[in-house]
Amino acid sequence: MIHAVLWSLRSECPIPPRLSPHADGVQRWLDGQLPGLGLPLDRPALDRLSRAAFARYAGRLYPRATEPDLRSLAALFTWFFLVDDACDGPGRLTPGQIRALRDGALSVLREGPRARHPGLTGPLRRLLVRAWREPRRRMPVRWRLRFAAAVGHHLHGAWREALEKAAGRPPDVAGYVELRRATSAAYVAYPLIEFVSGRPLPDAVYHHPALLRLADAGNDLLSWYNDIASLERDRATAGGHNLVLALAAERGVPVTEAVDLAAERWRATMSQFVALRAAVPSFGPGLDEAVAAHLDGVADAVRGTVDWTLESARYAVR
Secondary structure, eight states: OHHHHHHHHHHHOOSOOOOOTTHHHHHHHHHHHGGGGTOSOOHHHHHHHHHHTHHHHHHHHOTTOOHHHHHHHHHHHHHHHHHHHHHHSTTOOOHHHHHHHHHHHHHHHHHOTTOOBTTBOHHHHHHHHHHHHHHHHHSOHHHHHHHHHHHHHHHHHHHHHHHHHHHTOOOOHHHHHHHHHHHTOHHHHHHHHHHHHTOOOOHHHHTOHHHHHHHHHHHHHHHHHHHHHTHHHHHHHSTTOSHHHHHHHHHTOOHHHHHHHHHHHHHHHHHHHHHHHHTOOOOOTTTHHHHHHHHHHHHHHHHHHHHHHHHOTTSSOO
8 A cells, every 4th residue: 555655646746857877876886985984784784775775865866966976965865874773773872872973963064074072983973074075175164054053953853753752752743744854854955955056055045935935845745755655664663753653643543544644745735845836036147046956956855755765675665
């Protein structure tokens, strides 16, 4: 049933699929880099990372990235997924450890590679330092602070979710949607559009209400699609932190019916997304090209997540 719903939503998605021509080559490069980081992973675990195809995910979200930039992005994506596994997988970090990891990551992002913090050490620190090198070198301070703020928001969400799971508090739908916008890392992906395009937006434009509404809708779309795909795993481990599970509990319906409710919610939000994108105003000839690149990037994040979810070995939906 889940497989059929996912493919149905993909067929209805009005955003065209895109993929970088460098994606598979960068995946091979990434596969060669990971063993040298000293990650506590055996060969089967490294193989699973390779089959998850994080470089291909980055290539779907940033199809116009140069090959060197896509390497930086694929490394960043890998870091975020490894952190996600550490926060939410077997032997997960405690809330206190997640908060320390957040503080350690922010010290690197804000202060540079010489910054040291006990919350981020070893292979995870080395991977973040390497992945962050080129964005830090090339992008202005205001952009770097914006990206760091997005990472802080994401990891704060992971901490909040860990607290709720530890307390046995499943969320209601409204609370879940708000928290999921943080844990999804979509708001981290959006600033990277500017890294790829080389055209950072002024803060007043980036935080314009029209762009923020579109960002929220895009975040919901990619998050909820992922929730449907990861439902079976989340039923055992997520403590109710999944849109389908939150809907089932709040509406008092079987999970199978809640899957359909989540899909209908996705369809309605997709219609809203299309309308919001069409309604973004002009910001003048000096900015409209950069804004258009940003809007395309948010759309690519939605469609790229859909396509990658169906092809990645991370989810058993192929």
